[in-house]
Amino acid sequence: MARIITVAAAQLGPIKAVPNPGGDEPRDAAMKRMLSLLEDAAAKGAQLVVYPELALTTFFPRAMLTDPAEIAALFEPESPAGPSIVESPHLKPLLERATALGVDVSIGYAERWTDEEGKTTDYNTAIYYEAASRAVLAKYRKVHLPGRTFLLPEGSAQQLEKYYFTPGDLGFQAFRVPSRHQAICGMLICNDRRWPEAWRCLGLQGVELVLCGFNTSDYKPQEPGSVAEQTEMAYLHHYISCQGGSYTNACFGVHVAKAGAEAEGAGGTLMGGTVIYDPMGRKVGETTTLDDELLVATLDLDMCKQQKSTIFNFANHRRLEHYGRIVEQVGAEEPPEA
Numbered sequence: 001m002a003r004i005i006t007v008a009a010a011q012l013g014p015i016k017a018v019p020n021p022g023g024d025e026p027r028d029a030a031m032k033r034m035l036s037l038l039e040d041a042a043a044k045g046a047q048l049v050v051y052p053e054l055a056l057t058t059f060f061p062r063a064m065l066t067d068p069a070e071i072a073a074l075f076e077p078e079s080p081a082g083p084s085i086v087e088s089p090h091l092k093p094l095l096e097r098a099t100a101l102g103v104d105v106s107i108g109y110a111e112r113w114t115d116e117e118g119k120t121t122d123y124n125t126a127i128y129y130e131a132a133s134r135a136v137l138a139k140y141r142k143v144h145l146p147g148r149t150f151l152l153p154e155g156s157a158q159q160l161e162k163y164y165f166t167p168g169d170l171g172f173q174a175f176r177v178p179s180r181h182q183a184i185c186g187m188l189i190c191n192d193r194r195w196p197e198a199w200r201c202l203g204l205q206g207v208e209l210v211l212c213g214f215n216t217s218d219y220k221p222q223e224p225g226s227v228a229e230q231t232e233m234a235y236l237h238h239y240i241s242c243q244g245g246s247y248t249n250a251c252f253g254v255h256v257a258k259a260g261a262e263a264e265g266a267g268g269t270l271m272g273g274t275v276i277y278d279p280m281g282r283k284v285g286e287t288t289t290l291d292d293e294l295l296v297a298t299l300d301l302d303m304c305k306q307q308k309s310t311i312f313n314f315a316n317h318r319r320l321e322h323y324g325r326i327v328e329q330v331g332a333e334e335p336p337e338a
């Protein structure tokens with residue numbers, strides 16, 4: 001039987017940060033928009049809807065909040081004894097409707113995790129929710145956190161993920177989706193898509209479908225180049241990362257933007273470019289706006305087999321004896337001058 005899955009990339013337009021960075025658009029307004037995309041996706045036959053990174057809030061790491069209560073309001077609390085993310089009042093309406101429609105959901109959010117010992121850690125997280133089992137099949141915590149823990153000089157675009165989050169501790173785990181022909185899926189979050197190591201960890205588990213939400217600003221005043229030049233470069237680097245990951249790991253990739261002007265000033269505008277690639281590295285489709293927009297595609301998972309069994313048959317061709325540096329070294333070490 002053909003292993004066909006219809007996916008919808010649910011690009012979100014801006015979730016406005018008005019009047020201050022933490023004072024985000026009322027959550028129920030953003031939820032209404034997400035529900036509307038879900039209904040549209042289901043009507044178009046989608047079996048899986050993928051939403052962006054930090055889809056429940058504005059991209060708050062563009063500003064340094066210091067009020068603990070204001071920060072806490074942006075996070076979903078979770079712990080082994082509960083609550084779990086499916087109980088979150090901020091997400092529940094979406095998952096309930098997805099269950100009723102029989103549509104799976106992958107979505108990113110800010111997670112505040114309290115472990116058995118009472119230690120609290122904040123992660124930039126995504127989940128895969130399967131409608132058939134009403135369960136979260138997989139959770140992924142972003143590994144590659146860009147930016148810094150401190151502010152750059154005023155007027156710069158800020159990126160403060162290292163201030164808000166801890167690097168993910170769950171690694172790059174592929175997982176099966178029983179109700180979708182046992183599809184082998186994996187999740188990445190935004191900056192992870194730029195790291196071949198992340199893709200290859202999923203590729204080594206036979207991944208067929210990579211799901212990745214992102215928030216990527218298109219212009220940073222402190223960096224060289226005009227707005228037009230930097231924007232062009234942002235799209236180029238986004239495309240080559242996603243295309244390369246799909247090609248070299250023989251898998252589909254669904255990359256979903258939160259786009260548009262979320263906040264006034266530097267770094268407040270996010271690029272679009274929600275895009276789907278096939279295992280050959282071909283673009284299947286792309287959005288054209290910076291607003292809420294749905295990109296629907298029907299994918300044949302068995303298309304992954306051709307490249308996985310030939311040029312990217314890892315078992316036949318990989319040479320582990322030469323890859324030591326990848327795990328033994330972090331920064332570049334140049335050869336001594338001759």
Ligand code: CDV
Nearest residue numbers: 146159190191215216217
């Ligand atoms: N949210 C992100 O991870 N954004 C980064 C930016 C800062 C470069 C990205 O890789 O798109």
